Amino acid sequence: MLILGIDYGKRKIGLAIAPQNGTVAVPYAILRVENDTDALEKIKKVLEDENVVKIVVGFPISFLTEDELNKNAKLRDRSESWLQEIQYFIKKLQKETRIPIEIFDERMSTKEAQKLLRGENVKDDDAVAAMIILQSYLDKNL
Numbered sequence: 001m002l003i004l005g006i007d008y009g010k011r012k013i014g015l016a017i018a019p020q021n022g023t024v025a026v027p028y029a030i031l032r033v034e035n036d037t038d039a040l041e042k043i044k045k046v047l048e049d050e051n052v053v054k055i056v057v058g059f060p061i062s063f064l065t066e067d068e069l070n071k072n073a074k075l076r077d078r079s080e081s082w083l084q085e086i087q088y089f090i091k092k093l094q095k096e097t098r099i100p101i102e103i104f105d106e107r108m109s110t111k112e113a114q115k116l117l118r119g120e121n122v123k124d125d126d127a128v129a130a131m132i133i134l135q136s137y138l139d140k141n142l
Contacts (some may be wrong), residue, residue, distance in 0.1 A: 004028075004052045005134025006043070007106065007126050008086055014126025015040055015046060016134045020053055023140030025134035027127035036089055038095050049095060055099055057090055057134040058106030059083075104137040 005025060006013035012032055018025040029046070033039040046052070060082065094101050106129070 001053045001121045002050050003054045003056060003134065003138075004043075004046065004050070005130040005137070006055060006057045007130040007133055008089055009101070010056060011125060012126050013043070015043075015104035016127060016131035017050060017052075018134055018138055022138040025131045025138060030126045036092060039089070040092060044096060045092065047099060052099060055093070055097070055101045056104050056134050056137045057086070057093075057101060058130070059086060059090075059103040060106050067092075102137070104133055104140075106133050 001020045002017045003020060003022070003025075005014075005018070007015035007016075010033075012030055014024045014030055015028040017028045028050075032040045033042060047055075050054065068114065090101060
C-alpha cells in the first residue's frame with residue numbers, strides 16, 4: 001500500500017510514490033494531460049495499479065507578502081486564479097477517488113528538483129518535484 005504525491009500542472013502532472021510506512025519517496029511518472037478529465041482518468045489508473053491509500057497534493061503558498069500582492073494586482077489575480085484551479089482539481093479528485101487527500105506546501109519544489117537534476121532534462125522535473133513534496137510531507141508527518 002502506497003502514498004501518491006502529486007505536483008499538479010495543467011499539461012503535466014508529476015507523480016511520486018512512497019510506502020505507507022513513509023520511508024523514502026521516489027519519482028513515479030509524468031502524466032501528460034489534455035484537461036482535468038484526462039488527468040483524473042490517468043490518476044485513477046495509477047491509484048488502482050499501485051494500491052494507493054493516501055494522496056498528497058502540492059499546494060503553492062506564495063513567498064510574497066499580502067502587501068506585495070496588494071501592490072501588484074496582476075500578480076495577485078494570477079496567484080489567486082492558480083490556487084483556485086488547484087483547489088478545484090483537488091475537490092474533483094476527492095469526489096472521483098474517495099481516497100484521503102492532504103495538501104502540502106510545495107514552495108520551491110520545482111527549483112529543488114532542477115537542482116537535483118543539475119541540467120539534465122529539466123523540462124521533465126515534475127516527477128522529481130512530486131518526490132520532493134511527498135518526501136517533505138513524510139519527513140514532517142510520519
